[in-house]
Amino acid sequence: GLRREEVAQRAHVSAAWYTWLEQGRGGAPSADVLDRLARALLLNDAEREHLFLIGLGHPPEVRYHASRDVTPRLQHVLDSLEASPAIVRTATWDVVAWNDAAAATLTDYATLPPPARNILRLIFVDARVRDAQQNWERVARFAVGAFRADIARGGATQAVQTFIDEMRATSAEFDAMWRDHDIHSHDEGTKEIRHPTAGRIALEYSAFSVTGRPDLSLVIFTPATPADRARIRALVAARDKARERADQSHAPAA
Template sequence: MTPASPIDPASDSGSAGGEAARRRSELGAFLRLRRERIDPEDVGLSRGTRRRTPGLRREEVAQLSGIGVAWYTWLEQGRRINPSVQVLDAIARTLRLDRTERDHLYRLADVPGVPLDVSARAPQPPEHQTILDALTPLPASIVTARYDVLAFNDAYAALDPGLALLPPPDRNVLRHLFTSDEHLQPLVEWEREVSFMVAQLRAESGRHLGDPHWTEFIRQLSERSTRFAEMWARHEVASSVTRRKSFWTVDGDQLSVIATGCVMTSAPDTKMWIYTPDGEETERLLGELVDRYRESGPAGLLEQGARTGRGRRSAH
């Protein structure tokens, strides 16, 4: 494996340079402490009798990671070098870093994008689904910063059965809103809501520059939807806030809810969104929808809406 070319050491100047130097110092200390906790036997090496310090030696980390010993030494010493994503991944595997440690490694190395797509799609812990189910009849879901829907409860599925019908890998709110048929669109104020969501996506994308999963997602959605491409080109940004939203039911009734996002401490790149009814009528309609969903499932619920002759209206 060939890492990025090392940069000759030089003194940093200014506040930005001082911050970079501190970050490199933190990176070196982090790597040293992480390698010291790895038992040589755990990676197939003999402990021997001449080890003076615990854990792995620098040359062993370099060998196991497929990089040069001098280059890895410079990295621990805080020298000004530019580690590539591939090199950091190899070091993370050698040092057996968990997801939080791996994210920390990327930040200290000043890599702008951390490819978390695989771990983000990992199965959710069962207690997450237990919490979601306990919130019913409040619609609730767990969604990534890229709007991938990782889990949801029956109330959420009753509110948007079109999304619930999609295979799990395809359950992305923005892709659903920009590419699904009009009768599957759940938002009353479609233009306002999706513009806000695209602005949130743009703000989050700044934390994932260079992440191939984000780049490919935006490219594909831009190709499939000219409206998304137009909104994306505006470069508008927004932060996540509690807000009122209105949904069409499968029967064409309007539901008004308050959307509240709660950061998942076990996965900081995800949030649990909870929709609280904004009025007694919405509360009543939600309760009825959940009962019908549990009897008929998402496809049956959509068929019932089609038979009423009212259907779901769309504002876009």
């Protein structure tokens, strides 16, 4: 453990002031001071949030950091949803994890390079994704408004602003919709897609924050009807069979 003077030095506050803080004297500290104390004490995200709740009565502002993977347990949650497409997205709506149902029903993300695994890029740039939407313009406008709401909650970091600038330069349609300043909630809703082999599939989606990872959201698409569930199961089964045939074709001869 660090001595009181060492903590104060690391946080760039006086030892006397830090002593008063420990004793509950001197009034409430600022968010900046608490953030420096959290770094000085090497607190993790959960401990940092607890420090803010004690010191200010509310959690800290969301702090995003770039993510390119998820924990094995979170991936296991995705994989357990056999008939419900599910993805994990970042603050800039990059898809960093998905299950087989999502790959079979929405987009086979594994076939795309990481920069292309982005929901907004797919909606505005990928012709196959555009064609799969029942009403592309409505979907696109809603996505832009929901993305704007997301970054308003989390804060427009430099990475987010860079992504927005890139999208506005890449797509005139995105640029026009962005300038409309619409706001939409993406917490839950309905979605219809036209799958090239399965036809129309109706989905109900819900988005959840990943505890301890404010930069990540889990989005689950639940089949709207038993018929939709059956279509998704058939797509997953066909994908599994194709994978088995591919494995057999690459197996060494006996």
